[in-house]
Amino acid sequence: MALITELSLRSMLSAGIPNPFPIEAGDKITPAAIDFLKGRGIQVKPSQPNEAANDQPSSIPVGVSNRHVHLSQEHVEALFGKGHTLTPLRNLSQPGQFATAEVLTLHGPKGMIQHVRVLGPARGESQVEISRTDGFVLGIHPPVRLSGSIEGTPGITLIGPKGFVTLGRGVIIAKCHVHMSVEEAKQYGVTHGDSLVLRTAGERPIIFPDVSVRVSPQFALDFHIDLDEANAANLKTGDTVLIAGKNGVLHRGEAG
Amino acid sequence: MALITELSLRSMLSAGIPNPFPIEAGDKITPAAIDFLKGRGIQVKPSQPNEAANDQPSSIPVGVSNRHVHLSQEHVEALFGKGHTLTPLRNLSQPGQFATAEVLTLHGPKGMIQHVRVLGPARGESQVEISRTDGFVLGIHPPVRLSGSIEGTPGITLIGPKGFVTLGRGVIIAKCHVHMSVEEAKQYGVTHGDSLVLRTAGERPIIFPDVSVRVSPQFALDFHIDLDEANAANLKTGDTVLIAGKNGVLHRGEAG
Numbered sequence: 001m002a003l004i005t006e007l008s009l010r011s012m013l014s015a016g017i018p019n020p021f022p023i024e025a026g027d028k029i030t031p032a033a034i035d036f037l038k039g040r041g042i043q044v045k046p047s048q049p050n051e052a053a054n055d056q057p058s059s060i061p062v063g064v065s066n067r068h069v070h071l072s073q074e075h076v077e078a079l080f081g082k083g084h085t086l087t088p089l090r091n092l093s094q095p096g097q098f099a100t101a102e103v104l105t106l107h108g109p110k111g112m113i114q115h116v117r118v119l120g121p122a123r124g125e126s127q128v129e130i131s132r133t134d135g136f137v138l139g140i141h142p143p144v145r146l147s148g149s150i151e152g153t154p155g156i157t158l159i160g161p162k163g164f165v166t167l168g169r170g171v172i173i174a175k176c177h178v179h180m181s182v183e184e185a186k187q188y189g190v191t192h193g194d195s196l197v198l199r200t201a202g203e204r205p206i207i208f209p210d211v212s213v214r215v216s217p218q219f220a221l222d223f224h225i226d227l228d229e230a231n232a233a234n235l236k237t238g239d240t241v242l243i244a245g246k247n248g249v250l251h252r253g254e255a256g
Numbered sequence: 257m258a259l260i261t262e263l264s265l266r267s268m269l270s271a272g273i274p275n276p277f278p279i280e281a282g283d284k285i286t287p288a289a290i291d292f293l294k295g296r297g298i299q300v301k302p303s304q305p306n307e308a309a310n311d312q313p314s315s316i317p318v319g320v321s322n323r324h325v326h327l328s329q330e331h332v333e334a335l336f337g338k339g340h341t342l343t344p345l346r347n348l349s350q351p352g353q354f355a356t357a358e359v360l361t362l363h364g365p366k367g368m369i370q371h372v373r374v375l376g377p378a379r380g381e382s383q384v385e386i387s388r389t390d391g392f393v394l395g396i397h398p399p400v401r402l403s404g405s406i407e408g409t410p411g412i413t414l415i416g417p418k419g420f421v422t423l424g425r426g427v428i429i430a431k432c433h434v435h436m437s438v439e440e441a442k443q444y445g446v447t448h449g450d451s452l453v454l455r456t457a458g459e460r461p462i463i464f465p466d467v468s469v470r471v472s473p474q475f476a477l478d479f480h481i482d483l484d485e486a487n488a489a490n491l492k493t494g495d496t497v498l499i500a501g502k503n504g505v506l507h508r509g510e511a512g
Contacts, residue, residue: 012504013503014466015465016453016465016501016504016505016506019505019506020276040503040505041505132488132490133389133483133484133487143459144460144490175459175460197272203431204429205464206462206464206465207462207463207465208461208463209270209455227389228484228488231387231388231389231484231488232388232462232487234388247269248268248270249274249275249296249297250275
């Protein structure tokens with residue numbers, strides 16, 4: 001039950017007013033608000049009972065990823081010395097994942113980037129995640145992929161203190177995605193492989209219409225974006241974004 | 257009049273399917289497509305005659321702006337020498353605007369950026385447009401503003417071959433906006449000060465829900481974004497974006 005006024009509608013303009021505009025049973029709407037909607041060609045639509053608001057949480061915390069490298073144990077030793085193992089520095093938001101003390105240099109056909117953090121633990125295959133901005137510095141233009149999907153991606157040269165490794169593939173721009181535990185997925189009413197529509201507020205609003213949902217008992221709730229996406233949307237780690245829809249379908253009450 | 261199939265609906269998923277889904281008089285929808293919509297809780301809604309498609313153009317070309325500087329004539333002379341005037345190098349998309357042969361260095365509290373292009377002609381007051389990414393390099397975190405709106409913005413030091421200038425204000429992150437001539441504004445059905453909802457397609461879809469429209473006889477059609485926005489959306493100059501709504505209201509057939 002809500003009182004819908006012209007003022008409350010105006011405050012929705014920057015985030016978007018849906019057309020038709022949904023009205024719940026019990027909602028009151030002022031004559032000025034009706035004029036406001038009519039003047040913009042927006043129809044008023046009484047909501048169906050099955051569309052009623054539920055108890056699902058409506059926001060997700062943001063985690064911004066800077067460029068980083070995942071290494072196989074073989075490559076750890078090639079870059080940092082025979083028998084070397086990664087040195088945990090601090091835990092990341094995802095359980096079991098950590099930033100390491102190790103950094104290395106990315107070397108591409110056009111340029112290089114120093115002091116790139118290695119994340120642990122070691123993986124089966126090495127993978128390098130950069131932003132599109134980094135790609136222009138390096139002269140490498142990888143596709144947008146989910147982690148682990150490196151078929152047909154470009155390679156790069158990694159330089160460490162004890163040696164170098166030339167990868168034949170493994171450079172990606174990370175596709176933005178949400179991590180969730182199995183329990184959180186139930187709360188949010190989503191399953192692994194779903195896609196969410198997420199939106200930001202603030203002075204630089206952006207909508208991400210196709211955010212992959214990845215569910216695992218090992219995951220914790222986090223919306224992962226890279227630095228380009230963070231800077232374009234004025235987001236930083238710890239901010240939250242709002243859920244505006246699922247699988248390409250907007251929730252009622254949401255618009256562009 | 258269209259044939260709506262499950263396949264055609266699936267192809268809309270990444271850009272978004274509106275709920276309710278509008279059906280035109282004469283549209284045919286297959287039983288599988290109806291099941292597809294029902295399974296996602298999407299209602300089918302016959303469109304009203306006044307919602308019928310019109311002849312307005314539906315896309316806008318993109319112009320990506322790298323960091324740049326506008327200078328007053330006084331500052332041109334302070335940086336490049338007494339009596340110096342800007343040297344046109346090439347025309348920009350906006351009539352009368354040009355890139356110049358002059359470049360300078362931006363110097364902030366944390367770092368500097370060299371080879372920053374000066375745009376001409378000279379203006380009444382100097383203004384520096386950087387990306388948020390540049391701001392982290394410089395240690396300057398300006399607000400998101402439309403060009404010319406520099407009240408309360410931070411300053412910066414400019415270094416040229418013949419001297420330097422310390423601005424007390426004038427550094428902004430440009431708010432994304434569309435330039436249009438008066439004639440184009442009529443074609444698009446918008447006026448100066450309107451806000452458009454623009455969306456990209458491709459492997460990294462993004463929606464810009466609040467893009468300012470600026471209309472002037474001196475303007476040419478262009479959606480201006482900075483490098484962060486371009487990189488987050490995989491856009492480059494010459495690409496096009498689609499119009500998904502106006503003043504926070506989605507067009508029919510559009511969703512997140």
